[in-house]
Amino acid sequence: xxxxxxxxxQAWFDREIDPDERARVSRHLEDCxxxxxxxxxxxxxxxxxxxxxLRYDDDLAAEAGDRLRTSPDVAAWRRMEGGRPSRVPxxxxxxxxxxxxxxxxxxxxxxxxxxxxxxxxxxxxxVIAPAPSPVEVLPAPSxxxxxxxxxxxxQDGVLTVRVNNFAPGTxxxxxxxxRQVAIANLPDGARNARFVVASGTLEVIGAGELDGVVxxxxxxxxxxxxxxxxxxVVARVSDGRMVTLRQVSRSGDEAVFEVGG
Amino acid sequence: xPPNNDSMGALLQRVGESVDFQTxxxxxxxxxxxxxxxxxxxxxxxxxxxxxxxxxxxxxxLPLDEAKPWLHVVATNLVRDRARNKQRRGRLLEETPPxxxxxxxxxxxxxxxERIARxxxxxxxxxxxxxxxxxxxxxxxxxxxxxxxxxxxxTSVGALVARALKRFVRAYDSLEEADGTSD
Numbered sequence: 001x002x003x004x005x006x007x008x009x010q011a012w013f014d015r016e017i018d019p020d021e022r023a024r025v026s027r028h029l030e031d032c033x034x035x036x037x038x039x040x041x042x043x044x045x046x047x048x049x050x051x052x053x054l055r056y057d058d059d060l061a062a063e064a065g066d067r068l069r070t071s072p073d074v075a076a077w078r079r080m081e082g083g084r085p086s087r088v089p090x091x092x093x094x095x096x097x098x099x100x101x102x103x104x105x106x107x108x109x110x111x112x113x114x115x116x117x118x119x120x121x122x123x124x125x126x127v128i129a130p131a132p133s134p135v136e137v138l139p140a141p142s143x144x145x146x147x148x149x150x151x152x153x154x155q156d157g158v159l160t161v162r163v164n165n166f167a168p169g170t171x172x173x174x175x176x177x178x179r180q181v182a183i184a185n186l187p188d189g190a191r192n193a194r195f196v197v198a199s200g201t202l203e204v205i206g207a208g209e210l211d212g213v214v215x216x217x218x219x220x221x222x223x224x225x226x227x228x229x230x231x232x233v234v235a236r237v238s239d240g241r242m243v244t245l246r247q248v249s250r251s252g253d254e255a256v257f258e259v260g261g
Numbered sequence: 262x263p264p265n266n267d268s269m270g271a272l273l274q275r276v277g278e279s280v281d282f283q284t285x286x287x288x289x290x291x292x293x294x295x296x297x298x299x300x301x302x303x304x305x306x307x308x309x310x311x312x313x314x315x316x317x318x319x320x321x322x323l324p325l326d327e328a329k330p331w332l333h334v335v336a337t338n339l340v341r342d343r344a345r346n347k348q349r350r351g352r353l354l355e356e357t358p359p360x361x362x363x364x365x366x367x368x369x370x371x372x373x374x375e376r377i378a379r380x381x382x383x384x385x386x387x388x389x390x391x392x393x394x395x396x397x398x399x400x401x402x403x404x405x406x407x408x409x410x411x412x413x414x415x416t417s418v419g420a421l422v423a424r425a426l427k428r429f430v431r432a433y434d435s436l437e438e439a440d441g442t443s444d
Contacts, residue, residue, distance in 0.1 A: 045430045060302060
């Protein structure tokens, strides 16, 4: 058997090959332990580099202290513009309290199998719930409805999403989106899964026996965003980017994790 | 030097300030700043270089997708220019960062400075092209964009990335082992 090259494996890992080629590499990987091992090494190096860079960023920021400016100084820019109102969305002036939005089940059904951003930029019907008490438990719909979802506003730019107790093999697809709220979608047929919302946190709890796809969309604007799967931090968001660990795959602003993986 | 408000305002009036530029400024600033900060390890240099790059962008008429690689090329060249200056070179590569405003345990800061130095040395083990390639990949550049900016074939990027990643990790881990630490 002719093995795959590192170039092919790296491009497959980075999703930089066309679909036909990707399928060919995937088929080979299913049958070739040697290439899976090499892929594991490439993935490990990639994750190591990302982890080191994340720490490096934190260290540089700590050293620079208040001098570090990691986002554009829009206020200064407006001054340069002669005081003309900025076109920056004034989301920050909106209600700061955590607002709970419970998405309609039809939202995901509109886009089965499509990328999460397609879903997010679609027109899901949402119901604005009152600000929750410190902890609020929201069961999934009693009927297993495709795409049961919840929408949560971060607390002062901070949000931790915990995905717990889904069956091994359940895929967690997390993406960065240009919205100000986070959205989580349950797998199809999630009769007993539930959401738990508290200030700055969202917990998505499975019933243990279910697999499928949990979709989590995190606002790019988060100051600090964390995704945990069964207690392990697998993704972190800050400064508009996402650093991931132990992902099954990663493509730009979207990463896929697997429970038990 | 960052442009003062007058010069920026004059430029805007002259070229006719566009929404595209505002969009580019808002959307591309964080990534470009992080890229330059990682390259130089110096927040002041990153501020200056990024501001200067955006000032130059005003005089271009580029769509957003072209502005992103263009800015990275300009910023890299600006960093190079500064590195050529002898007075700046020492600061860019070796300067001890300034004292933080908040007091903290000395050993924590020593560890942090050691980690920063370790990353800088590990990046220094790579060619400039490979370091830029890895940092651009971290910022989400596609292979095609990386190839265009670095002047390599897009079909070569995968192999170059794989090799550079392994080289960086090997260098970093060796330094860590030599320092007797681990993240």
